[in-house]
Amino acid sequence: MEYKKYEIWHDEYKGDDSVNEYWHGILFIPLENKSLILKKLKLIRDEYKVDYANEVKFGGCLSSSKRSRIIYNQLQLFTHSLIVKSNKANTVLYNRDGKKKHNKDFTHFETLNDVWGCKFVLMKIPDNHEGMEKYIATYADRVETTFRFALRGGLHYLFDSPVIITGFHFDGYEHHNRRIDKNRIIKGDFRKHVTFAEDVFIDDKQRKDRDENTKMLLSIVDNAVGAITAKMKGYEDP
Numbered sequence: 001m002e003y004k005k006y007e008i009w010h011d012e013y014k015g016d017d018s019v020n021e022y023w024h025g026i027l028f029i030p031l032e033n034k035s036l037i038l039k040k041l042k043l044i045r046d047e048y049k050v051d052y053a054n055e056v057k058f059g060g061c062l063s064s065s066k067r068s069r070i071i072y073n074q075l076q077l078f079t080h081s082l083i084v085k086s087n088k089a090n091t092v093l094y095n096r097d098g099k100k101k102h103n104k105d106f107t108h109f110e111t112l113n114d115v116w117g118c119k120f121v122l123m124k125i126p127d128n129h130e131g132m133e134k135y136i137a138t139y140a141d142r143v144e145t146t147f148r149f150a151l152r153g154g155l156h157y158l159f160d161s162p163v164i165i166t167g168f169h170f171d172g173y174e175h176h177n178r179r180i181d182k183n184r185i186i187k188g189d190f191r192k193h194v195t196f197a198e199d200v201f202i203d204d205k206q207r208k209d210r211d212e213n214t215k216m217l218l219s220i221v222d223n224a225v226g227a228i229t230a231k232m233k234g235y236e237d238p
Contacts, residue, residue, distance in 0.1 A: 003164035003195060004117070005031040010147065011171045011221040013229055014128065022128040022143070024150045025225035028119040028158070029081075029217070031166065037081065040112060041216045044073045047095050047109050052212040056219050058226025069095055071223055078224050081118035089115050121154035122228055140176040144184040151185065155194045166197045170204040171218050180204045 006028050013023040029037065045052055048070050056070055073093050080091040091112040100107075129142040137145070155163065165186075173179050180202050207215060 003162040005164050005166050005197075007031060007034065007166055008151065008168045009217055009221050010169065011218060011225055012143075013225045015229070020126075020128050020130070022125040022146070023225055023229060024121070024123040024125075024147055025221050026121040026123075026147075026150055026154055027078075027217075027221045027224065028121075028154065030117040033116045033118075034217075037077070037116065037118075037220075038213050038216065040077055040110070041074070041220070043110055044070065044077065044093065045216075047073075047093075053215055055207070055215065056223075058223045058230070065097070069097070071227075074220060074223050075227055077112060078120075078220050080112045081116045082120055083115055086115050089113055119154060119158040120224065121150050121158070122225065123150040123153075138177075140178050140181075141184070143176060144181060148185050148188070152188070152190065156191050159193060162193045162195075164195045164197055165200060167201040167203065169214065169218065170202065171222070172206040173204040174206060 009027040009029060011025045013025065015021050015023075042052060045054075045056075048066065050056065050070060056067070056074065058071060073095070076091055076093055080089065083089045083091075089112075092108045093110040093112065094106070094108045096106075123146065125146050129139065129146065132142045132145070135142075155165075168180070168182075168185070170180050182200070182202050186196050186200070203210075203214070207218065210218070
């Protein structure tokens with residue numbers, strides 16, 4: 001039985017001060033297409049002359065024309081990565097600034113093709129884990145527990161062929177007051193088409209300590225979580 005190798009990329013979202021909630025965003029990236037995704041992310045940044053190491057987060061992007069165009073292209077790439085039918089796998093990227101709009105210039109700067117095999121899970125915990133306070137567990141324990149629920153659901157219901165998880169990437173650990181516990185997030189029984197590599201790793205360094213490739217991939221998860229939650233909440237785009 002041949003297993004397809006995947007890495008797990010995670011980001012969280014807690015909303016603003018008016019809500020008490022927590023969202024897990026989990027992007028499953030196949031190792032065979034990781035370098036291709038990075039190549040396309042770099043191409044987008046080259047188009048906008050943005051350094052590879054710069055943070056390009058969803059928050060606040062709707063008030064900036066250039067930044068919103070970058071985010072839009074990154075979301076186009078994210079959406080393309082989830083396409084499952086090859087005859088639908090064609091996505092065109094534009095950078096229509098004011099000059100191009102004035103000149104009615106509709107030329108694109110890149111076309112994305114082929115099925116990339118990514119999967120995505122978004123899970124909301126409405127009370128930010130307060131309902132779990134009756135259990136003797138730290139906040140980090142609770143977050144890891146709900147992450148495991150989201151992970152298990154994604155692996156069981158989004159995949160029907162054998163997969164092996166080689167590593168996890170989290171957007172830092174300091175806000176949880178301890179490192180991510182690998183044993184807690186992968187414990188329990190998974191269906192037979194799911195396995196974890198013997199040397200499965202966890203990278204939970206703070207963003208400032210990451211290399212540029214990792215920062216770009218984490219930004220994609222941030223963009224996806226920010227955009228989808230904004231859409232679900234009905235935020236207006238100015």
